[in-house]
Amino acid sequence: MSSDISIIGLGLMGSALAGALLKAGHRVTVWNRSAAKAEPLAAQGAVVAATAAEAVGASPLVVVCVLDYAATRQSLEGADLTGRVVLNLTNGRPAEAREMSAWVTGQGGDYLDGGIMAVPQMIGAPGALVLYSGSRPAFERYEDTLAVLAEPRYLGADPGLAPLxxxxxxxxxxxxxxxxxxxxxxxxxxxxxxxxxxxxxxxxxxxxxxxxxxxxxxxxxxxxxxxxxxxxxxxxxxxxxxxxxxxxxxxxxxxxxxxxxxxxxxxxxxxxxxxxxxxxxxxx
Ligand SMILES: NC(=O)c1ccc[n+]([C@@H]2O[C@H](COP(=O)([O-])OP(=O)(O)OC[C@H]3O[C@@H](n4cnc5c(N)ncnc54)[C@H](OP(=O)(O)O)[C@@H]3O)[C@@H](O)[C@H]2O)c1
The missing domain is CATH 1.10.1040.10 (N-(1-d-carboxylethyl)-l-norvaline Dehydrogenase; domain 2)
Structure with missing residues (x-):
């Protein structure tokens, strides 16, 4: 794998997440549905994947931050999730998080859900908080990396807890x-x-x-x-x-x-x- 972290979704929030991880020195691969939003991040050193599946293939940790869970599913459909940790930072309902977790684990991946309690300008600065739930081993493996974005708070193994x-x-x-x-x-x-x-x-x-x-x-x-x-x-x-x-x-x-x-x-x-x-x- 060529990167540490892949980011799928480069809207206002996804771009802020990718920017903070690049600034902290991580190797980041990015993908967005409309390609132009990747350009500023490429200028900061991100590798731009041609497809979402390519972005998934590039890193062990795949962060998704798109409009909703339907867009998350659409982006990940067809990608090989085997051995990947999928961290979904898209806003949704507890039931959607549980369903997404079952789908990702069914594809051989590990699932973490997250709720961002911050606006993009707060990412990487004191005062930002992200709530996490789902796979504890995945959270423990990436806790230090995720601390670059915001204070990480793990709520439990039920993936629905972070959205709740x-x-x-x-x-x-x-x-x-x-x-x-x-x-x-x-x-x-x-x-x-x-x-x-x-x-x-x-x-x-x-x-x-x-x-x-x-x-x-x-x-x-x-x-x-x-x-x-x-x-x-x-x-x-x-x-x-x-x-x-x-x-x-x-x-x-x-x-x-x-x-x-x-x-x-x-x-x-x-x-x-x-x-x-x-x-x-x-x-x-
Ligand atoms: N902004 C905040 O302050 C904030 C705070 C907390 C949580 N969040 C959450 O973060 C998530 C993203 O928010 P945002 O502010 O970054 O929104 P945004 O700027 O509107 O970006 C939306 C992103 O979703 C992508 N997208 C939409 N439909 C898609 C589809 N069908 N397939 C693939 N990609 C799709 C868009 O791609 P295109 O560029 O191609 O349209 C874009 O990358 C949301 O769930 C939001 O609730 C945001």
């Missing part, structure tokens, strides 16, 4: 954005500065509130939703006030309305004395 945790982290992020955007619209409704409000008041407040989520997580694990902080009924009333205030200000409550609806359902079922953590049970 990745999607859970995105869920937390989108929930935070929903709160931020609603708060911003409320502040903007009085023509006040959203930037100033966000920096001086909202971010410190969100930090303080984030600190109470690990104990809530422990309550969810234990199925014990007793509270001496604030109960669900108090929060239901707060959400009702918010809904009315948004209407007064001419701002849509659309992003938070589902939270209010789930709270109302939980309280109606007799759980108003419990902690907010009980809502996680209402969602299952």
């Amino acid at each position: 945790y990745d999607l859970a982290m995105l869920t937390g992020m989108y929930g935070q954005f929903a709160g931020f955007l609603s708060a911003a619209a409320l502040i903007a409704s009085e023509k006040r500065s959203v930037a100033e409000f966000t920096e001086s008041l909202l971010v410190p407040w969100l930090h303080a509130m984030a600190a109470i989520t690990p104990p809530m997580g422990a309550q969810i694990d234990a199925g014990d939703h007793a509270t001496d902080v604030s109960n669900l009924e108090v929060n239901r009333v707060a959400l009702t006030t918010l809904d009315a205030a948004f209407r007064d200000q001419g701002v849509k409550f659309d992003l938070l309305a589902p939270l209010k609806a789930v709270m109302e359902r939980r309280v109606a079922r007799g759980h108003g004395y419990e902690d907010m953590s009980g809502l996680a049970e209402e969602l299952r």
